[in-house]
Amino acid sequence: MAYGHMATVYDRLMADSPYGEWLDFAEGVWAKKGMPRRVIDLGCGTGNIAIPLAKRGYQVTGVDLSAEMLAVAYDKMRREQAQVLWVEQDMRELEVPQADSVISFCDSLSYLTDEEDVQQTFSRVFAHLQPGGTFLFDVHSPYKILHGFGNQTFALTEEEVSYIWQCFCDPDRLEVAHELTFFLRQENGLYERVEEVHEQRAYQPYEMVRWLREAGFAEIELTADFTGLPPVATSERLFFCARRP
Template sequence: MAYEQFAYLYDYLMIDAPYESWREFVKKKIKQYGRANSTRLLDVGCGTGELSIRLAQDGFQVTGIDLSEDMLAVAQAKAEESGVLVEFFQQNMTELDGFAPFDCAVIFCDSLNYLQSEEEVRQTFTRIYEHLYPGGLLMFDIHSTYKMEHVFANQTFANNEEATSYIWHCFPGDAPYSVEHELTFFVQQPNGMYERFDEWHVQRTFPVERYKQWLLSTGFEVLDISADFIDELPTETSERIFFVAKK
């Protein structure tokens, strides 16, 4: 499946994603920990721009980066339709370069889990650290090791609607705490026939303490570790882990 096709199906796949919860999380943590008058925000792995646009509507000066040119094309069209200004750039988060400092950087929707090695995660933390003002914040979420092993592994998810349907198989990956996602879409075409598209993704996570150590070794101060949008410490069965760190 061409990524151009997946870019246009992505919002359908993510229709129930908790964008409003991420939006409120960002505003709450900036108010709690951020620099005074924080406005410049970097959305890393912004995808089709759904969160970037909402934060821009809240008054932030948002820059979004993503690897996919097609995702960014969708994001730009959505931003223009929404009447907000968001600058979008095609960049790899491990090679972030060329921007003036930001007050805050966010990596949500488990985008960090697409990095496959410790070195890539550490490199991303370093590049973001270099692009933050002193006192600037980094916020991100990750899939927990529990979610990888007990929610995703060897599971199948499906949705059947008239215009678009999908089957989503999850298999344990080769690396520890990794999952391979096999997605098959059936999309109705103007002639009424259905076309099949296939997509393959690999995600990996690491234990919470490893992320904490990597943040500290980069120079960040870890301010907050919580889970599942409830502002409480992670438990053994938490599925989404949140970090807030300060330069």
């Protein structure tokens, strides 16, 4: 599911997200495994990681399925006087020039709700990495799907935007449907109601490791929650690092 209406308010809703920690994670790994020159950001959204990387001197290609999100990213890039190549594309069909590292943060890969889609994406990433290149990404853990989302309802009320966020969990598939109803304030003071549905799925870590190996990756490392430590039963965000030999 691509972001549509939500693109216009995405940055406001995600203002507290730890983008700096994702950047630190990536550069910490690169410092140990080799600094890249060219980077592909899969599921780049509105460019909150791609643009800072470009401003730090990396050659960045931002890939996202949502034209609306990329439009916001392009405007931000121009305001911040950076240079990123934006590509509207399905990560399962990735077709861009090769890079030295591929990253995918903010649980973008959790939107792949079929095992075959994950495996296909891993294969496409492998094909688009230079030998020795790294693949860094994070996903929701099974614990986060079951207990962080579960069958809960969240709400937000602000002057410019309000929402009702309902979660419907399938525990057998470790999958959650996010049914989002937004109320967006218009210039005339009235509110427009828009709705979106997003689906995310978690996979067991050992499955992800196996699929990475089957795609050809080696030196696979698994940590959790920005700690640099292996996950525990209550970890919510799983980080993977893998290298193309």
